[in-house]
Ligand SMILES: Cc1cc2nc3c(=O)[nH]c(=O)nc-3n(C[C@H](O)[C@H](O)[C@H](O)COP(=O)(O)O)c2cc1C
């Protein structure tokens with residue numbers, strides 16, 4: 001189905017979603033979910049269509065979509081394997097499970113196999129720590145993983161007999177579905193001044209291992225006037241008093 | 251052993267997703283009674299008297315939170331926080347999937363209690379199944395006339411919108427959640443103003459956790475005194491504790507607040523044979539560890555705070571002597587660095603570089619100078635951020651660094667020159 005046809009098909013559903021909210025923009029996430037279910041990813045066409053329906057700029061929609069890790073901005077494999085790497089799972093052997101997946105699939109974190117069947121990601125705690133180690137396949141839970149289970153599961157996915165349905169796949173996936181991680185704008189190997197910065201005292205002062213940056217956080221005069229609690233106490237003393245009694249107010 | 255079943259009653263025994271089963275067990279009676287015979291103020295009063303404190307992490311008294319709303323008839327909102335993603339917490343997930351009508355009744359009661367006509371629930375994006383279950387739940391309740399226009403013929407209109415996130419821990423923070431619900435990036439807002447003054451769409455808003463709202467149902471049923479008579483002086487009632495890690499029977503256990511820490515370990519089947527307890531993280535990934543000497547403390551807000559930690563979301567993660575605390579610290583710091591929304595420099599940069607440095611330790615390439623730096627930096631990135639995520643990077647790391655310094659020292663590279 002090409003995009004204009006899909007759009008006409010989904011338009012009534014989009015309108016119903018928008019009607020649920022007091023302000024149309026609230027429909028942004030649900031609408032992207034809807035398009036992703038049909039296209040397998042948040043396509044540029046879908047983002048443009050959502051922008052038009054919500055009367056937002058495309059930049060606003062893209063910037064919002066890019067914040068959320070469950071929106072794929074490039075096509076993914078038929079089965080998105082999201083294996084938990086949270087602490088409770090780690091204490092129960094998640095590292096071995098990760099190694100096993102990586103070896104069986106021949107790919108690493110955030111990658112898709114060349115045949116387009118599997119995308120693999122190690123994700124944060126899935127709120128199922130009593131069933132560690134666990135994972136999600138296309139957002140359905142699979143609990144208490146063992147190597148034997150993994151072998152059977154991957155085989156069933158290859159032959160198309162796995163119980164969890166595959167993702168819609170309207171485009172060939174590439175090696176990853178990440179366009180650019182937001183966090184890379186500010187830090188990591190890609191931030192301005194951080195790319196093999198020869199002089200760590202320049203341009204943000206990051207050295208390869210981060211020591212100097214951390215040192216600066218320690219020694220720099222604090223920019224904020226006072227810490228959060230004190231700031232609160234100045235502005236809203238009544239709440240600050242309760243906060244003191246009962247812990248934080250967030 | 252003090253395992254009690256209040257919210258968890260019937261889970262695993264009956265199909266509570268079926269509205270007729272839920273009704274047979276007394277479901278929706280409290281909503282009907284409240285809406286027919288009580289004013290919103292009376293609901294608030296019971297909630298306040300019960301001593302119920304928020305179960306989402308901060309432990310803020312629920313009645314007090316509600317009373318911050320302006321007293322007028324202008325639009326206001328109730329938002330149920332079901333974004334559960336604090337490492338180790340898995341209670342809301344279970345309630346949502348196994349007792350969805352209880353969750354819904356709690357939300358509707360809460361909405362009535364603050365006199366609001368439109369409630370929202372924000373469900374974590376990963377809980378796709380839970381979202382589908384809850385949509386079905388809402389449909390069943392709508393057909394039965396428990397929400398919509400003129401509920402129970404009382405003239406009160408009450409609508410609920412079910413909203414699904416898309417993968418971002420930070421959207422559990424209430425102001426980030428509101429931004430996300432408004433279709434924006436999930437970035438926390440500067441407070442004040444608090445949501446009670448300007449929340450969703452700029453209107454007064456209460457954000458409450460799933461478990462908090464669900465407790466309204468038994469509190470209405472059994473009375474404020476019933477709830478307030480259980481627990482300790484300032485930590486009243488029951489609490490679902492998500493026990494995980496190195497125990498033999500991990501799971502959700504509902505207990506009176508104040509149950510000794512030691513009993514919680516035993517309830518969950520105790521340690522594996524021949525193992526020794528090293529540490530417990532008693533309040534989710536954001537909390538500092540407690541140790542053997544704290545085993546006889548009552549598990550309540552005050553005692554956990556006194557022990558240098560917190561009760562938080564009551565995710566109780568047990569670690570035995572097979573634990574590599576360097577790896578565990580790296581794991582949690584990586585989590586917070588990954589989930590930082592990036593607005594505040596100490597949180598964004600501090601988390602990222604701590605992760606980098608700890609990774610060096612994991613690989614056995616730590617520097618001697620890193621050790622001192624770790625001690626200092628972890629304190630200096632807290633207290634100066636927009637939200638509590640920035641303050642959560644440090645507690646676990648600081649507590650295990652202090653307790654198990656030898657595990658970190660053993661990972662220091664013998665040649666301590668800075669790599670060129
Ligand atoms: C980073 C961060 C994540 C949070 N995640 C959640 C969450 O997943 N669920 C939740 O109920 N509260 C969470 N909270 C706490 C909420 O901000 C808020 O305090 C809570 O939902 C209020 O409900 P309560 O008063 O019923 O506890 C989080 C707070 C922070 C700072």
Ligand code: SF4
Nearest residue numbers: 593594597635637640
């Ligand atoms: S403390 Fe961290 S997560 Fe919270 S607002 Fe600041 S950068 Fe975002």
Ligand code: FES
Nearest residue numbers: 084086089126129
């Ligand atoms: S740590 Fe894996 S589900 Fe929580």
